[in-house]
Amino acid sequence: MVKADKNIMRSFLVLTYIFVISMLIFLISSAFTYLNTGADRSKMLHTEVQKIEQYLPKMNWIDDGNEGRPLDTQTLAKIENDYLDAWYVRHVAYQSNKTNGIEDYYTESARKNILDFVSQNQQENIFIDATTLSHQPNIEFFSEDGQLIVLKDENVVEYKQVYQGGELVLETTEKASYKAILLLEDGFWRIRHLVREKVENIEETTKTKTVDSLNLKGVNYYPQATPWDMFGDKFDIEIIKNDFDIIKNAGLNTIRIFVPYEDFGKANVQVEKLEKLQQVLDAAEVKKLKAVVTLFDFYGDYKILDWTLTQRHAETVVTKFKNHNAILAWDIKNEPNLDFESRGKQNVLAWLDKMISLVKSIDETHLVTIGWSNTESAHLLQDKLDFVSFHYYDAAADFTQQYSNLKSKITNKPIVLGEFGQSSYGGFWRPFAGSEKKQATYFEEMQAVLSSENISYLAWTLYDFEDIPSNVVGSRPWRTNPQKKFGILDKDGNRKLAFEFIVE
Amino acid sequence: MIKLNYILLYLFVFASSANGLRAETIRLETTQQEFTAGETIVLTFSGTQDASIKLYCANSYGATIIRPKIENAQLHYRIPTQLTSKIGVVNWELLDKTNSLSGTFNIIPQTQPIAMETYVGPPSIEAGDRDYTMLVIIPADALDNPIKYNTEVTVKRQFLAEEAQEIVQTKNLIAYQRIYAPTQSGRMLLATECLGLNSKEFTVNITPAISTDFEIFVKRPHEYADGNQITAFTTSVLRDENKNIVSDGSYVEFVITNSDGNLLKTAGMTIDGVATAKMIHPDHAETWSIKAYVKGISESNTISLNYKQVIEDFTVTFSKNNRTIEVGPLQSFMKQLIPDGLQVTLTVSQRGKALETYIKESRDGFVNFELNPNIFSNGNYDLEITTASITKAFKAKKLW
Numbered sequence: 001m002v003k004a005d006k007n008i009m010r011s012f013l014v015l016t017y018i019f020v021i022s023m024l025i026f027l028i029s030s031a032f033t034y035l036n037t038g039a040d041r042s043k044m045l046h047t048e049v050q051k052i053e054q055y056l057p058k059m060n061w062i063d064d065g066n067e068g069r070p071l072d073t074q075t076l077a078k079i080e081n082d083y084l085d086a087w088y089v090r091h092v093a094y095q096s097n098k099t100n101g102i103e104d105y106y107t108e109s110a111r112k113n114i115l116d117f118v119s120q121n122q123q124e125n126i127f128i129d130a131t132t133l134s135h136q137p138n139i140e141f142f143s144e145d146g147q148l149i150v151l152k153d154e155n156v157v158e159y160k161q162v163y164q165g166g167e168l169v170l171e172t173t174e175k176a177s178y179k180a181i182l183l184l185e186d187g188f189w190r191i192r193h194l195v196r197e198k199v200e201n202i203e204e205t206t207k208t209k210t211v212d213s214l215n216l217k218g219v220n221y222y223p224q225a226t227p228w229d230m231f232g233d234k235f236d237i238e239i240i241k242n243d244f245d246i247i248k249n250a251g252l253n254t255i256r257i258f259v260p261y262e263d264f265g266k267a268n269v270q271v272e273k274l275e276k277l278q279q280v281l282d283a284a285e286v287k288k289l290k291a292v293v294t295l296f297d298f299y300g301d302y303k304i305l306d307w308t309l310t311q312r313h314a315e316t317v318v319t320k321f322k323n324h325n326a327i328l329a330w331d332i333k334n335e336p337n338l339d340f341e342s343r344g345k346q347n348v349l350a351w352l353d354k355m356i357s358l359v360k361s362i363d364e365t366h367l368v369t370i371g372w373s374n375t376e377s378a379h380l381l382q383d384k385l386d387f388v389s390f391h392y393y394d395a396a397a398d399f400t401q402q403y404s405n406l407k408s409k410i411t412n413k414p415i416v417l418g419e420f421g422q423s424s425y426g427g428f429w430r431p432f433a434g435s436e437k438k439q440a441t442y443f444e445e446m447q448a449v450l451s452s453e454n455i456s457y458l459a460w461t462l463y464d465f466e467d468i469p470s471n472v473v474g475s476r477p478w479r480t481n482p483q484k485k486f487g488i489l490d491k492d493g494n495r496k497l498a499f500e501f502i503v504e
Numbered sequence: 505m506i507k508l509n510y511i512l513l514y515l516f517v518f519a520s521s522a523n524g525l526r527a528e529t530i531r532l533e534t535t536q537q538e539f540t541a542g543e544t545i546v547l548t549f550s551g552t553q554d555a556s557i558k559l560y561c562a563n564s565y566g567a568t569i570i571r572p573k574i575e576n577a578q579l580h581y582r583i584p585t586q587l588t589s590k591i592g593v594v595n596w597e598l599l600d601k602t603n604s605l606s607g608t609f610n611i612i613p614q615t616q617p618i619a620m621e622t623y624v625g626p627p628s629i630e631a632g633d634r635d636y637t638m639l640v641i642i643p644a645d646a647l648d649n650p651i652k653y654n655t656e657v658t659v660k661r662q663f664l665a666e667e668a669q670e671i672v673q674t675k676n677l678i679a680y681q682r683i684y685a686p687t688q689s690g691r692m693l694l695a696t697e698c699l700g701l702n703s704k705e706f707t708v709n710i711t712p713a714i715s716t717d718f719e720i721f722v723k724r725p726h727e728y729a730d731g732n733q734i735t736a737f738t739t740s741v742l743r744d745e746n747k748n749i750v751s752d753g754s755y756v757e758f759v760i761t762n763s764d765g766n767l768l769k770t771a772g773m774t775i776d777g778v779a780t781a782k783m784i785h786p787d788h789a790e791t792w793s794i795k796a797y798v799k800g801i802s803e804s805n806t807i808s809l810n811y812k813q814v815i816e817d818f819t820v821t822f823s824k825n826n827r828t829i830e831v832g833p834l835q836s837f838m839k840q841l842i843p844d845g846l847q848v849t850l851t852v853s854q855r856g857k858a859l860e861t862y863i864k865e866s867r868d869g870f871v872n873f874e875l876n877p878n879i880f881s882n883g884n885y886d887l888e889i890t891t892a893s894i895t896k897a898f899k900a901k902k903l904w
Binding site for chain 1: 558560562563564565566567568569584585586590591592593595597599606608623624625626627636637638640642648649650676677678680682
């Protein structure tokens, strides 16, 4: 007994010793580490400023020479970068009423002007959400010592939402001309003077095309193995060509496909992705199928300062395919009305409005639409669109009523049913909710209305899927499982009962 | 007359009834379209007394919202100072749901500048007709606005005896002038004046341009190759094409090619246009050819220099089992003992294979070598002694 006590005592002492020593070592090493941190030499210069693309309005440089010293491209790129950053930090300052970054891009005397606005707006509880969409800069003068430039910036299109007390009081788009003096200080081109010489409010008028009849019969298309990831690593054009044959042979004439925003590389669209899209469109053209290309899939930000990035994205994609024969229409965004609540109806509509104008300014041939998720929202922005498109997943019996409600709100535009369908899932998570037979009945009933009203339609979807990515309907099994069974072909490509009600 | 009164009365009644009808029509009463920076600006609207109607207002730097004050049954919007003090176009919009009213007014700079931001650069330029510097002036008013276009700015300069002034006009917010370099080097002083406001003084250094080709000269105590004296090379005064003496410190490199075609280099920097460089005499007869360069810029003529042999022959004495070798006396051109430091080389070899090389420098005209018996065992060795490029060989010298 005595021996055991002694052993316990011994081991306690040894452990205490080890613990104390390790604490000491830890403390000394922490102190040592702390003393070794501090002023980092690399931070003395601004070399570590990271270039993140966060603000990319359209820059139409006027290259007509300048007075003074000739300008080299490297300096010009640096000026463009810093000048846009100056705009960006200013937008952020007025949006947040904080002045972070202002001192990097405005000289001491110019800063004051912005700080005055910030402090007044803060007092009055005003904030301004703004972005510029395009600039037309032109270097007027570059000093011999390379330290000063005079920049003329014309046709600056600036979109603003002005809030007071949390309430939107003004939404405006202004087109202005500026002259700015920029000085090279501490490696930054800083604004010294900024003078707005001209300004006007602009009301954009979007021209729409009159479409007589569309007569679309088709499906929303994803390959069976890669739903919502059509242009990923498993892209196989042969599978897609084969599917197009199936669609064509079923007597359909249209597909609706989706261009995911992030997957395509956001503002810097990846060339490989564009090539894949090109292959798909080429294949559709060969099979004589028309494509409705839905842009901005999985995009949901709409933040005003994010607009320029999305605009560069759309610009690249639309410019590349603006002459492609397979394209019937650009669907700007899939079901944007679902974002009204979380992102603000105002923001979403404004974003869509500007995006429609941009797409139409680049591509004058193809039609433009928005794939609204229900009949209640489908009339929005109809004046800007070439045809109205909506999705319908309610009971087939209610369709006629909802459709006529919508039709009464639409003046003189063709209406396309962009998505409709029913899941044949009736398994564990939703027993008896659906079956192949119920799905077939649904399509039969829908088809009857569609053909009698002569409505263009695109069904959801060609195949049953095996995996639904979690960002589509979440990961709850009672949601994903029904989502897998919307196909008119099963996952092995066999016809389901509904198939015959889709084909001619 | 009565008739006229009736007409006036009728007009009055009609006008007031019209007012009554359009009670909610808001009109801008302020007619002034152009203001000077700093002036108080109040936009007045009639037709309503609804103080909840706010005014959106934006200028070059930002935007804000203003609340009205009601005076004389009109809405008075006093534009805040950050808007009234900066030049440019201000746009406004009345935030009223029924009446959309908007407009712009212009703020122009005050006429009198009170500050002149002046930038001169580059701060030094080269004399001659190629280079120039630039003076950029931003005359600004009391509220830090660039003053109006086409304002005259006088650029004054002084250089040596010359004083001149020119007038430039502001354009694109600035005024600028190129200042071309004179042909002479020196300091140029610059100053500017705008509407009675004078700047401080600015200095531009006019540095001499790059040198043109030049000549070199040699100075040496004697013509003997004694390996001891020093030959000095100097340049003529280096000047640019306008005869300005090049800047002190211009680097001149002298390249010497010896009889074997090997290169020796020495260099000097100019003081008052003259660069000096030195080189020790060779220790044997040599012919040097020397040329100097300001690298990439200019070069000199080539000069040739002969050095005469001073040591014609020397004595080698063996002693102590032939293991001590004494070389000397080494005598110079006047039979004097050569100054310390002449190099003597001894090479020991056996059966054609070099075993060891010893290099020693002379002291008091002699050099002694000791061949250590622990290194060189007894036997026959070939010995070679070289100094002042004279070689003496001793074949199969026996050491014991």
